[in-house]
Amino acid sequence: MNLTIDVGNTxxxxxxxxxxxxxxxxxxxxxxxxxxxxxxxxxLPAIQKCIISSVANLSGHQLLKLEQLFDVLILNHQTKxxxxxxxxxxxxxxxxxxxxxxxxxxxxxGENVLVIDAGTCITYDFLNSENEYLGGAISPGISLxxxxxxxxxxxxxxxxxxxxxxxxxxxxxxxxxSGVINGVLYEIDGYISEYHENYHNLxxxxxxxxxxxxxxxxxxxxxxxxxxxxxxxNHILExxxx
Ligand SMILES: Nc1ncnc2c1ncn2[C@@H]1O[C@H](COP(=O)(O)OP(=O)(O)O)[C@@H](O)[C@H]1O
Ligand SMILES: CC(C)(COP(=O)(O)O)[C@@H](O)C(=O)NCCC(=O)O
Ligand SMILES: [K+]
Numbered sequence: 450m451n452l453t454i455d456v457g458n459t460x461x462x463x464x465x466x467x468x469x470x471x472x473x474x475x476x477x478x479x480x481x482x483x484x485x486x487x488x489x490x491x492x493l494p495a496i497q498k499c500i501i502s503s504v505a506n507l508s509g510h511q512l513l514k515l516e517q518l519f520d521v522l523i524l525n526h527q528t529k530x531x532x533x534x535x536x537x538x539x540x541x542x543x544x545x546x547x548x549x550x551x552x553x554x555x556x557x558x559g560e561n562v563l564v565i566d567a568g569t570c571i572t573y574d575f576l577n578s579e580n581e582y583l584g585g586a587i588s589p590g591i592s593l594x595x596x597x598x599x600x601x602x603x604x605x606x607x608x609x610x611x612x613x614x615x616x617x618x619x620x621x622x623x624x625x626x627s628g629v630i631n632g633v634l635y636e637i638d639g640y641i642s643e644y645h646e647n648y649h650n651l652x653x654x655x656x657x658x659x660x661x662x663x664x665x666x667x668x669x670x671x672x673x674x675x676x677x678x679x680x681x682x683n684h685i686l687e688x689x690x691x
Contacts, residue, residue: 457569462678500523
């Protein structure tokens with residue numbers, strides 16, 4: 450049994466895999482990590498190996514505790530990965546993006562794959578049919594857009610993400626919801642269309658904390674998979690056992 454841990458800028462996601470199948474998934478905030486780890490190791494004592502990817506910093510104490518509980522692989526830019534990385538600055542590529550592209554390489558080998566992760570940021574990652582990672586894009590996520598409108602203006606309120614009924618917002622609230630949510634949807638559909646024009650047989654994966662919010666409103670065909678990053682981490686862990 451493997452424990453996979455994805456430390457994002459907002460939430461930590463933890464998944465336990467047994468023979469490639471996700472058996473348990475938990476989500477927590479950074480300060481609850483040790484408590485959540487204790488719960489998992491008590492419930493599933495058969496876990497031996499653990500892989501962690503982090504784009505945010507954990508404390509030395511948290512890492513030490515993790516290493517006391519499990520045999521830990523900390524994903525970094527030197528770790529063996531199942532694709533060719535053609536990013537111009539591979540040493541600055543987000544560790545989470547490495548995990549997402551590894552899932553694409555493992556599950557959609559020989560295909561052109563665009564992975565869209567809607568979390569704190571929205572990341573776009575493209576793996577071509579030759580198993581080469583070319584890069585993608587980083588834009589502000591839904592929550593970040595609402596917060597930015599409120600923080601950097603005098604008059605705009607902070608709103609909870611809500612699906613707009615119309616693209617023409619006829620008051621302040623409706624205008625913000627349309628600007629944020631429809632803006633994200635137009636952005637995502639725009640990127641997918643651009644990739645489709647340039648690459649045939651394109652598979653598009655949508656993942657991240659906002660996947661449920663977006664999946665039904667995207668016009669293009671996509672596969673929604675909330676566990677894609679954790680699956681990628683599990684692939685990397687297995688890949689590094691040999
Ligand atoms: N319980 C929650 N707490 C915080 N954010 C949530 C929650 N449920 C959904 N979200 C949304 O999910 C996003 C975080 O998604 P996630 O993929 O976990 O991000 P990250 O990997 O960057 O931490 C938030 O920006 C927010 O829009
Ligand atoms: C773009 C990110 C902040 C996304 O983080 P997330 O939304 O998953 O919390 C992360 O992948 C990162 O720190 N990237 C480094 C820069 C790069 O990928 O080129
Ligand atoms: K992301």
